[in-house]
Amino acid sequence: MSQQHTPLWEVFVRARRGLAHTHVGSLHAPDAELALRNARDLYTRRQEGVSIWVVPASDITASSPDEKDAFFDPAADKVYRHPTFYEVPEGAAHL
Amino acid sequence: MYGNDFSGEDPPGGLLGEVEAAEAALRAAAERGRAAAEPGADLAAYFAGIVDADQKVEPRDWMPEAYRRTLIRQIAQHAHSEIIGMQPEGNWISRAPSLKRKAILLAKVQDEAGHGLYLYAAAETLGISRDELVDLLLSGRQKYSSIFNYPTLSWADVGAIGWLVDGAAIVNQVPLCRCSYGPYARAMIRVCKEESFHQRQGYEILHTLAHGTPAQKEMAQDSVNRWWYPSLAMFGPPDGDSTHSAQSMAWKIKRFSNDELRQRFVDMCVGQAEVLGLTLPDPDLRWNEERQSYDFTQPDYDELMRVIKGNGPCNRQRMEHRRRAHREGAWVREAAAAYAAKHTEKEKVAA
Amino acid sequence: MKGSFAFTLALGDDALIAAQRLAEWTTRAPEMEEDIALANIALDQLGAARLLLSYAGELEGAGRDEDALAYLRDDREFRNCLLVELPNGDFAVTMAKLLVLAAYQVPLYTALADSSDERLAAIGGKARKESAYHLDHASLWVRRLGDGTEESHRRMQAGIDQIWPYADELFVAWPDAPVDPATLRAAFDETVTTVLTEATLTVPEAGWSPTGGRDGLHTEHLSYLLAEMQVLHRAHPGARW
Numbered sequence: 001m002s003q004q005h006t007p008l009w010e011v012f013v014r015a016r017r018g019l020a021h022t023h024v025g026s027l028h029a030p031d032a033e034l035a036l037r038n039a040r041d042l043y044t045r046r047q048e049g050v051s052i053w054v055v056p057a058s059d060i061t062a063s064s065p066d067e068k069d070a071f072f073d074p075a076a077d078k079v080y081r082h083p084t085f086y087e088v089p090e091g092a093a094h095l
Numbered sequence: 096m097y098g099n100d101f102s103g104e105d106p107p108g109g110l111l112g113e114v115e116a117a118e119a120a121l122r123a124a125a126e127r128g129r130a131a132a133e134p135g136a137d138l139a140a141y142f143a144g145i146v147d148a149d150q151k152v153e154p155r156d157w158m159p160e161a162y163r164r165t166l167i168r169q170i171a172q173h174a175h176s177e178i179i180g181m182q183p184e185g186n187w188i189s190r191a192p193s194l195k196r197k198a199i200l201l202a203k204v205q206d207e208a209g210h211g212l213y214l215y216a217a218a219e220t221l222g223i224s225r226d227e228l229v230d231l232l233l234s235g236r237q238k239y240s241s242i243f244n245y246p247t248l249s250w251a252d253v254g255a256i257g258w259l260v261d262g263a264a265i266v267n268q269v270p271l272c273r274c275s276y277g278p279y280a281r282a283m284i285r286v287c288k289e290e291s292f293h294q295r296q297g298y299e300i301l302h303t304l305a306h307g308t309p310a311q312k313e314m315a316q317d318s319v320n321r322w323w324y325p326s327l328a329m330f331g332p333p334d335g336d337s338t339h340s341a342q343s344m345a346w347k348i349k350r351f352s353n354d355e356l357r358q359r360f361v362d363m364c365v366g367q368a369e370v371l372g373l374t375l376p377d378p379d380l381r382w383n384e385e386r387q388s389y390d391f392t393q394p395d396y397d398e399l400m401r402v403i404k405g406n407g408p409c410n411r412q413r414m415e416h417r418r419r420a421h422r423e424g425a426w427v428r429e430a431a432a433a434y435a436a437k438h439t440e441k442e443k444v445a446a
Numbered sequence: 447m448k449g450s451f452a453f454t455l456a457l458g459d460d461a462l463i464a465a466q467r468l469a470e471w472t473t474r475a476p477e478m479e480e481d482i483a484l485a486n487i488a489l490d491q492l493g494a495a496r497l498l499l500s501y502a503g504e505l506e507g508a509g510r511d512e513d514a515l516a517y518l519r520d521d522r523e524f525r526n527c528l529l530v531e532l533p534n535g536d537f538a539v540t541m542a543k544l545l546v547l548a549a550y551q552v553p554l555y556t557a558l559a560d561s562s563d564e565r566l567a568a569i570g571g572k573a574r575k576e577s578a579y580h581l582d583h584a585s586l587w588v589r590r591l592g593d594g595t596e597e598s599h600r601r602m603q604a605g606i607d608q609i610w611p612y613a614d615e616l617f618v619a620w621p622d623a624p625v626d627p628a629t630l631r632a633a634f635d636e637t638v639t640t641v642l643t644e645a646t647l648t649v650p651e652a653g654w655s656p657t658g659g660r661d662g663l664h665t666e667h668l669s670y671l672l673a674e675m676q677v678l679h680r681a682h683p684g685a686r687w
Contacts, residue, residue, distance in 0.1 A: 005226055006432065008219065026216045027479065028225060030428075031435035033586060038479040041486050042209055062155060178478065185473045189466065192679045192687040193513050194496050197469075198489060204472055205485035212478055250678055250687075300687075308685050416473065424476025426601070427537050430594025437593065 008057040009035040011043055013050055021053055029054075110265050110294075114287040117272035121280060124150045146347050151277035154220040162346055166276050167221050168237070169348065174214035175232045175239035179413050181207045183247040184256055192250060199296050200253060206293065210286045217278040233418050240264075241399060242329050244407030251304055251311075251318035257297010259319070259326040259364070265290050266360045267330065275347035298367065305372045312372075319368070320376045328394040330357040336396075361391050450563065451505040452525065453623040455515070456660055457554075458498030459526035461573075462516055463668070464547060465491035466675055467534055476537050483583060487544070490576040497569045517679040521669045527659045529612040531668040538598070538605035541587045545641060546609055548581035550616045553633040557625040566624055585641045592645025599646065606642065607650050613638075614655035 006028040012021040024043045029035035035054040044050050129150060138157035145152055152158055181204045188204065191197035215225045231237040242260055247253065268290065271283040304315035331337055331353040343349035351359075361380075368375050377392045401407065468488035475481035499512040510518075529547060534540045555577055558570025591602035619628040642649050658664065679687075 005224055006428070025213060026219070027212060029479065030431040031438065034431065034435075034479075034590075037483065037583065037586065041482045042212055042479065181473045181481075188469050188472055189674050190678045192517075192682070192685075194462075194492065194499075194516055196687055197465075198492050198496070201469055201472065201485055201489055201492070205482055205489070208478055208481045208485070212482075303686060307687075308682060310682060311685055420474045420476075423474075424480075424537070426595070426597050427476035427480075427591070430598030431590050433598075434590040434594045 006030050007035075009039070009054045010057050010060060011035075011039045012053040012055070013039075013043055014052075015050060021051065026057060110269055111288070111291045113269045114272055114284055114291070117269070117280075118284050120149070120273060121151070121284070124148075146275050149273075149275075149347070151280060152275050153277045161342070162348075163221050165343060165346070165348060166279065167218055167223055169343075170214055170218040170221075170279055170282075171223075171228045171231065171237055172239060174211045174218060174228065175237060176243065177207045177211035177214060178232075179239045179417060180243045181211075182413055182416055183243055183245070183409075184253055186247050187250060187253050190250070191253075196300070203257075203293050203296060206289050210289065213282045213285060217282040220278045229421070233414075233421060235405070235414065238403065240329060241402040241407060242325050243413060244402050244409045245321070245325050246409050248321075249314050249318055251301065251314040252322065254297045254300030254304060254315065255318040255322040257293050257295075258301055258367070259297075259322050260329070261290055261293040261297060262364065263326045263329045263360050265294060266356050266363070270350040270356075273347075273350060279348075298371075301371055301373065315371075316373050319373050323376050324394040327357055327361070327391075328396070328399040330354070330360065332396055332399070333393070358388055361389050365389055450566075450624060451502055453620065453625075454498055454502040454505060454566065456525040456527075458495050458502050458515070459524050460530055460547075460551075461491045461495035461498060463524070463526045463671065464530040465489075465495055466671060467530060467532075467543075468540075470534055471540065484540075487580050487583065490573075490580065494569065494573045494576070497572075501565050501569070513679070517676045521664050521672055522662045524662060524664065524668060524672070525660055526664075526668075527612070527615050528656055528665055529609070529616065529659075531659075531665055531671060532609070532612065533667055535605065535608070536601060537587075538591050538601040539608060540605075541584050541591065542602070542605035542609040544580060545584035545588050545638065546613050546616075548577050548584050549634050549637040549641075550613075550627075550630065551577040552581050552637075553630040554625060554627065557630070561624045563624055581637070588641055588647070589645045592642070592647040602645065603647050606647055610650040611654045611656060614652075615657040615659060618657060618660065620660075 007030065008026055008028055009032075010026050011024050013024045014021045027035065027038050027042055029038050032054060036052060039052050039054050044052065127148070127150065129145065129148070139159070142152065142156065142158055142162075145156070152162075184200060184207075185204050188197060188200050191200050215228060218228060219225055228237070232239070242263075247256070265287060268283055268287050272280055272287055274280045274283065301315050301319070304311040306312075334340065334352045334354045337353055340349060340352060344352070364375065365380065380389055380391050382388075383390045402410070405411075465488045468484055468491060471484045472481060472488075475484055495516075496512050499515045503510040503512065503515055529543060532539075532543065534543075552574065555570040555574035558566050559574055561567045561570060588602060588606075591598040593599070613634070617627045617631040617634070620626055639649055656665075
C-alpha cells in the first residue's frame with residue numbers, strides 16, 4: 001500500500017463575475033488536474049460561470065503567528081439543495 | 096453572552112437562524128480585531144485572551160498542547176462519523192421508492208462525504224495529516240458516532256435518520272458554530288446549513304409515510320420506535336460521567352453540557368412528533384410546568400457503552416466496509432500518484 | 447409520434463440504469479473525493495432519466511409518469527443498451543463503461559439539442575454539458591490508470607477489452623429516430639481512440655458485438671438490478687412516497 005501523502009491543495013473560488021477569488025477550503029489530490037476536478041465537485045457543484053484556482057498548500061508562504069486570512073471562509077456560494085425545498089407541515093416548529 | 100440565544104423563544108428561522116446568528120457573531124468577532132502578539136509576549140495569556148473575548152484561535156496561533164489534541168480528537172471523530180454515516184443511508188439508495196427520493200437521498204449521502212472532507216481539512220490545520228486520521232479510524236483507535244452502528248431496516252429509517260439523527264446532530268453542532276477554534280467553527284457553519292436540508296428531507300419522508308397507507312404508517316412508527324433512544328444517546332453519557340466536558344467548556348470548544356443539549360432535543364421533538372402523528376416510545380414523556388421542559392426516560396447508557404466498545408449490531412460490518420473500500424482503492428490511488436509523478440517530471444523537463 | 451416515444455424511452459432507460467449502477471459506488475469509491483464525483487455523475491444521469499422518462503410518458507399518452515415507467519416495467523420492457531446494465535466490476539471497468547457511454551452521449555445530446563422537438567432539444571441542451579463533464583472525468587481516469595502503474599495499466603486494458611464489444615449496439619442504425627445513432631459513430635471513434643492512445647492503451651479489435659437491449663432482450667444482469675430497484679415501490683401498490 002502506498003504510504004506517500006497525496007498533496008494538499010488550497011481552493012479559491014470566484015462565486016460570481018465581479019467578485020475576487022476567495023479561499024473556500026482545501027482538499028487532497030495527486031495532481032493539479034484532479035485537484036481542480038475535485039474542487040469543482042466539493043466546493044461548487046454545478047454552478048455555471050464560476051472560476052476556480054487550486055494552489056499546492058506547500059507553495060503558500062504564511063506570516064506567523066498572527067495570521068489575518070481565514071483558512072475556511074464560510075462561503076455563501078453553495079446554494080444548491082436549499083432546505084426550503086421541503087414543505088414543513090403546519091405547526092411543526094424548530095426544523 | 097453566548098448562552099442567551101438558546102433560552103426562551105427560538106430566533107426566527109429555528110436552527111438555521113441560529114447558524115446564521117453564529118455566522119454574524121463570527122464576523123463581529125473578526126471586526127473587533129486584536130493586535131498581534133508582541134515578540135516575547137506571554138503566549139498562554141494571549142491565547143486565554145482570545146478565548147475570553149469570544150474571538151477565534153487560528154491555525155498558526157500558539158495553543159496549549161491539550162487544546163490541540165482535544166480538537167484533533169473531536170474534529171476527527173466528527174469527520175469519521177460523516178464518512179461512516181454514509182453507509183446506513185447509502186443502504187437504501189438502490190431501493191428508494193421513487194426517482195425523486197432516490198435523487199434526494201443520493202445528494203444527501205454525497206453531502207456527508209463532503210462534510211467529512213471539510214472536517215478532515217479542518218483537523219489538518221492542527222498539524223495532522225488526513226492519511227494519519229484515516230489510519231486511526233481504520234485501525235479502530237479513533238471512534239465515530241455510535242448511532243451509525245444501528246441498521247437501517249426499512250425505508251422509513253431513512254426518514255428517521257434525517258429527522259432524529261440529523262436533528263440531534265444539528266442540536267449538537269449548532270453551538271459548535273461558535274467554537275473557539277476558527278477553522279472548526281467555519282466548517283460547522285457550512286455543515287449545519289447543509290444539514291438543515293437533511294433534517295427536513297427526513298421529516299418530509301416520515302410525514303408522507305405517516306399520512307400514507309396503514310402499512311406505511313406502521314413502517315414509520317416502527318422506525319421511530321427503534322431510533323428514538325439511540326438518538327438520545329448521541330448526546331453522550333450524562334454530565335456526571337462525561338470525561339471531557341469541563342475542560343472543553345472552559346476552552347469554549349464545547350458550549351453546553353450533554354444533558355442540556357439532550358433536553359433541548361427532546362423539547363423540540365415532542366411537538367414535531369405530534370404533527371407527524373407518530374408516538375415517541377416513552378410512556379413517561381410529559382411536560383414539567385416547573386422546569387418548562389419535558390420529563391423523559393433516559394436512554395440505556397449501558398447499551399451505549401457496549402456499542403462504543405464495538406458490540407453494536409453493525410460495528411463490524413461498518414468497519415469492514417470502510418476497510419474494504421480503502422483496500423480495494425489502493426491500486427487506483429497508487430496509479431494516480433505514479434501518473435502525477437511521471438507527468439510532473441515531464442512538465443519540468445519541458446519547461 | 448411512435449418513433450419518438452421509443453427513442454425517448456431508450457435514452458431515458460440508458461440514463462436510469464447508468465445512474466443505478468454508478469450509485470452503487472457510493473461509500474465504496476477508491477478515494478473520498480471520487481465518491482463525491484461518482485455521485486455527481488449518477489445524479490446527472492438520474493436527472494436526465496427523469497426528464498426523458500417523464501416526456502416519454504407524455505408522448506405515450508397512457509398516463510404513465512416517470513415512476514410508473516421506472517418501477518412498473520419488467521426487464522423485457524426496458525429499452526436500455528446492454529452496456530449500462532453490466533456490473534460495475536473494478537474501478538477500471540467502471541471508467542471504461544463511463545468513457546464509452548459519455549463518448550456516445552456527448553454527440554447524441556449535442557445533435558438532440560438541434561432537434562425540431564423542442565422538449566428533446568431542451569433536454570439535449572442541458573444533458574450535453576453534463577455529459578461533456580462525464581467524458582472529461584472518464585478520460586482523466588483512463589489516462590491515469592492506463593499510464594499509471596503496471597497493475598493499473600493491466601486492469602485498464604482488461605476493462606476496455608471487456609467493455610468494447612458493447613459499444614457497437616449504441617450505433618445501430620435507427621433511421622426514423624430524432625437522431626440516428628449511426629451518424630455518431632465517427633465522432634465516438636475519434637474521441638475514444640484519442641483517449642486510449644494517450645493512455646498508452648490498445649484499441650481492441652472489432653469482433654463479437656452483442657445487441658438486443660433496444661428490443662428488450664437483455665443480459666442476465668438487468669433482472670437483478672430491477673428486482674433491487676423496484677422491490678419497495680412494488681411492495682406498496684399505489685402508495686405515495
